[in-house]
Amino acid sequence: CSKDFLDRQPLDAITDVSFWETEEQLKLAVNGCYAYLKGKSETLQDSYVDLERCGDNIIYPPLSDYLSISTGVFDYNLPSINNEWVKQYAAIRRCNHFLQNYEKAKGVKPDLLSRYAAEVRFLRAHYYSFLIMLFGDVPLITKTLNIGDPEIMATQTPKAEVLNFVLQELEAAAPSLPPTYTAVDSGRITRGAALGWKAKVALFFQKWDVAEAAAKAVMNLGIYSLYSNGNTSTSYKELFTYKGKITNAANKETILARPYLANVSEHNLSRESWVPDQVSRFSITKSLVDAYLCSDGKPIDKSALYSESTYAAIFQNRDPRMIQTVLSPGTAWEGKDDGDQDSNPNAIFNLPKWDADKKGTVTGTGYYNLKYVEPTAVGVYNKDANDIHLLRYAEVLLTYAEARMEQGTLTQTDLDDTINKLRTRVGMVQMKITELNAWGMDLRTEIRRERRIELALEGHRYFDILRWKQGSLLAEDVKGIKKSLVPAYNQVYIATIPTDAQGYLIINSGRKFVEPKNYLWPVPLPQKDLNPNLIQPDGWK
Amino acid sequence: SSFGQRMTLERKSITLQRIFKEIRKQTGYDVLLSTNRIGINSTIDVSFSNAALDEVMEKVIQGRGLTYTIEDKTILIKQNASLMDKLMFVFNAIDVRGRITDDNGKALPGASVHVKGTKTTAVANNNGEFFLKGIEDNAVLSVSYLGFITNEIRVDRQTVINIVLKEDQTGLNEVVVVGFGTQKKSNLTGSVSTISARDLVGRPITSVSSGLQGLLPGLTAVGQSGMPGASGAMLRIRGLTSLNNSEPFILVDGIPQDLNSINPEDIESVSLLKDAASTSIYGTRAANGVILITTKSGSLNQKISISYNGYYGIQKPTALPKMLGSAAYMELLNEAQSNSGIPPSFTQSQIETARNGSDPNYFANTNWFNEIYKNNAPQQNHAVSFTGGSSDLKYYMSYGRQDQQGLAVGDQFGTVRNNARIRLNAAKILDILDIDANLGYIDRDVNQSSAATSQNGGVFYTGLTISPLSPVKFTNGLWGYGGGSSNPVAIATDGGFDLAKTQQFTGSIAATLHLMKDLELQAQYGLDMHNQNRNIFSRRIDYLYPETGAIWYTSNPNNTLDERQYINKIQTFAAQVNYRLNLNAHHLKALAGTQLEWRRNDYWRAVKTNFLSDNVPVLNLGTANPTNYGDAFQYALRGYFGRINYDFADKYLFEANLRYDGTSTYAPESRYGLFPSASAGWRFTQENFIKNSIALAWLSEGKIRMSYGLLGNQYNADASGYGEYYPYIPSIISVSTMPIGNVLTQGFAQTVLANTALEWEKVRMFNIAVDLALFKNRLTFTAEWYNRETRDIQLKVAQPAVIGVSVSDQNAGSVSNKGWELNLGWNDQIKEFRYGFSAQLSDVKNKVISLGGVAPTIANNIRLVGYPINAYYGYKTAGLAQAADFTKDEVTGKLSPNFPIFPVDAGKVAPGDLKFVDLDGDGIISADKDRTVIGDPFPHYTYSFRGNLGFKQFDFSFFLQGVGKANGYISGPAIHPFYADAAFPQEMHLDHWTPDNTTAWYPRLLFKDTRNTTRQLAEYWLQDASYLRLKNIQLGYTIPNKWISKWRVDQFRIFFSADNLFTSTNFFSAYDPETIVPGEASGDKISNGGFYPQVKTIIFGINLRLK
Structure with missing residues (x-):
């Protein structure tokens, strides 16, 4: 037989040598680098929105890696921690592989070539930013590694150095990225995304001036505005439905998202929220509910408008974003039977359900979420195509305000250009520095409150708690509504739930947050096993 | 003398x-x-x-x-012999002719007729006929044939003598099939076990691999599933050779083929090649041992014989979990929730509702395992064959049909297999050419529920994960639902199907050219073409509220057809030259040849959703979301081989083999490997001092043999992605990514590193054995010991994750397998009472010797130097903690444990929790310092005992099979209730720890407890998976010939047979002990209960032969 009988090639792969030649190949390799954007998933490393569970805005009491992190009861062998590390380095490797080879391609228009490179440089910086926000010092790898390369066994690069790299890469990528794309490319990285993410990362690491400048640069692009349908009572929540998808031209607010697509790429967020025969996975805490101002701009402990006389009263006279985030009495829902006395389905929600008779969605705290729920996707498993918003213009505005405030340069004009635009969209009274002073309210607290309220349930809260060094919030008991608000016929279902001195249900206790240990995740055990040169952060040694 | x-x-x-x-x-x-x-x-x-x-x-x-x-x-x-006498002799001389046949009248060409006391010998021709000219009229003829008992006949002046030889049941004179040839069993120097057709007869085996269980010493077969059409038992010859592929190499009539699609009725013999001497001629395919299947062929000069073998019977599961009813479940759930500080879900009045059945829609009391399973399911098998031959052509034609229905309701499970085979042998064309044409066709449908039958889903797993509170049907007659898991009965019935239709054609044609008396050329081309069309049609199921009829939940909202086509083509070609030389007592056999194998697989898949009809699943009727996929791979192998056998007087036996093998899988410079072996044997009973010794008259046969050799292990059977068939080529493949611009985008990336230096795994194997036959061959005994070491194992050496990509294998690490096998047989006949027994016992100790100097990857099934491959790795335990193990704080009343715990569990450990052993003595339990090897999943001391008795027309046989030692581990909802919403208690969980039941088996109940305390892999959860099983029992009656021969019936036997009728084990009552799967290279094989159960089968059948 012929001499080349054994000279065969794979039939389903292109060799690394023959790849990297055409524009189309480059595009496909860029696309491969998008695969690791966080979105919605039950696995921590793949989800951005579920990271909200690590904070104090929502709770799903049964134990999970999310709850372990949020309660501080976890060790360096928690699988999700290793998964996060592994995933980010897989993503980074893919980007490095592209950046090492893309220049080999021939006949690609120079601006397209640099755009591709900039998309990938953004993505690599984006992936690194999660590593430094969560782990602090991490190995900085900027080329593809092979078995035996010394970098594999190297120790961590200091966080500051990796941060510098991230900020520089974002800065360098921005000019080569287009401000907008045509419809077929919508969802790709834009210049605004590079600048906006830079602002976010700089804010996390208290580089206020960098954050301010980057946020301002996004504002100056002049292409972003807050999403509105003209109706103050629905615009905000609509952004988190199918109408707010990044491919919808009317949405000029979303800067970076993990897009989903019906029947092709779907998740289960809406069903997890309102699953009509189990406990909601996103029960909103008393802590978040109490954070909403009253409609007069005052907090509940200062405002005369606040009443807790009935369940419905809690939702009245509040920041209008509250009832667009938290399910309130009188709202249509798909959770079937609510907490009323009969066990028939209710098209309109009125009372929280505690009875596990499988006839409606049970609450963990007395509250349910509304934001991000696409009612049509509740009835079926994993059929939700809502985009997960990773960065939207509202956050850029909040970042700008906070960066200015931290530098002591925040003016009423700044507030009017940022926070008050958010309030205008929903018909909330404006934030006035003078009023805050008059009412004895702290500006920093209010800026932070505004961020918590505006961005609630989107996955940002845990990161904000970490950077504000408010870990003690995570050590507090998680509470729900006042036990006395539960009608007598439902008391039997909550009889064993303890209450605090004021009569609020204690949903979760025994939490801890060790300072400074818990501000960073430990080096995951498998990585430490494989590379003893990795050093545990303070508190984890 | x-x-x-x-x-x-x-x-x-x-x-x-x-x-x-x-x-x-x-x-x-x-x-x-x-x-x-x-x-x-x-x-x-x-x-x-x-x-x-x-x-x-x-x-x-x-x-x-x-x-x-x-x-x-x-x-x-x-x-x-005086002159007168010599004259008288001529005067008395006569010519004798006759025919030599076996019991069945089949001619025995080549049988020899020796006139005793003379040098005169005749050999039977192709028709079994012999002719002796001029022998004394009262001479004694000694008639012998390999594999048959030698017969002596006095001529007594007869001129026509037909001689019938009886088959030698001891098998000592048998000819066994070995690689690229045959060998007299008595002259074997390698380690070969064989069985013949009669070992498989009358058993309701659904696949050949499960039928081989317990029959061949050194072969471990673990039944994996009783599902109709399941891939049969997992076969391992002498343990786990490699960390990768440990599958034996299986050839059917010389062609590599899947064992399980063969019709068991077509099998003439099975040879199991175990040591390097017998396998090294297959070079790089042989490291895990070789199984050679030979199919039946006809006989020359034999009238047609038609046989029908058939049976009909029923299957039942061997063991099923016993789930608790609703009220007990609710009480235990409340208890678990209270223990976990979470409010209990159910009120007393709700529990009462479940107990009294007053709300059958929401508080039903369903025993799901009773609902999912039918009481029994039918199985039938029919096989017809025609065999015979003329003077120069023999034929064997067969048709077989197997029909096995599944045990699940809804009738989605089932398989139908049709086998047809024609084997034609033309002899001595132009006096020098033999042709062997062998054509097989297999048509196989395997159907299951579209919800699959996997570890983590599907009808059977859901039985464990659905609440007893959900009804099968609501009171309005529609499918019941209760949140959480979908209704498995609804899915089994209406959820759609997964039908795989396979058409497989296997063909080979071989020619043997007899160039000279002792020199022949042989060539064989083989083709295995198997195409599979798999249709997975998932139907939408709406669960409606019983009161309003509104949709509560929809599983699979868009009915979907997923159609897949697999095209597999394997071709082989082998050519060899055989030479034989007999010089007095020197016997030499030699062969040399080459072999090629090349394979190509193609695959495509198309999916559409939203079908207009639930009843016509064809892609054209799908209206939405068309997607398609395609893939292909190929490889080629080329080898050269040679063998020399030499013996002196059938007494001193030698054999040497050499194979030189190349593959397309490795880089050109590391593509080829050389694999030699040598063996020797000494039949000491051929020595005169033993032969002629009165004291040793009881010793009929004795042989000592030894072998040593080198084998290679093939990479590609381990390939998880097709690109991996070329580990030396860095490849870029399609990867999934996110949608961009409202369309699903495609991405490309490198997902595995390449390794140009990768080469064969190398196996060295030493074997020593003794074969004995005693008391006129009635008692046979074989003992073997071997040491097999695999080096340069292809191993993914775990790398820190910063490398960012899956690493390719490297040649690192070695594994040793030391084992022994004992085989004892007894066969005798006392007048009309025939009986026989055989017993086998074997064990292999597997040990990782090296991991190439890298740290082991810590996992539940660990590979650790000094321990068996995939040993269970976990915590040692010291039983359940009792109140006395805690110190009570006098002020707060809080209990603090007096034993080491995980620091993160502080404050959450209470009486009734498992106590772990602090191995390093640092006062705390930690994942990195307190885990150790706690068990070995590979079955040890596998044994079997078979017996058969026959008296007149009755025959009876039994077959006991078992495992002496094995650790079983079941995880997930199969053993732990309440760790997730969908984990329900079983009867065995009633015995859980409470302050009133401190000696319980199960720890205190907790709800969704993911602390380190309970469900970690720990010694406590390993179970004794040893067992003894009545694998088969059979009773037959053969109707006396005199009653039926007038209807041309040659044999008519009726029989009753049962497989897996009885099992004795200490394993969880809920599961079959074979459920544990020896740790394997790929995937987490620790079972969580999501499988089709093993079955017991009871059948009634007939064997009919017409002439």
């Missing part, structure tokens, strides 16, 4: 006849008379004291004009 034979006899006036009897009694030698001129009643006086036999014989013939010869324990006395 007769130097060893001595006798003592002192007697006056003793007849010659009496002396001859005495000779027989004292020496075992028969005396035969070829002349009647000796007066056997004449008397002489004798006085021998320990006299040599020659001395005795001289005395006997003294002065009688006689002479004698001694040959093969026979003393032949004849007349002195």
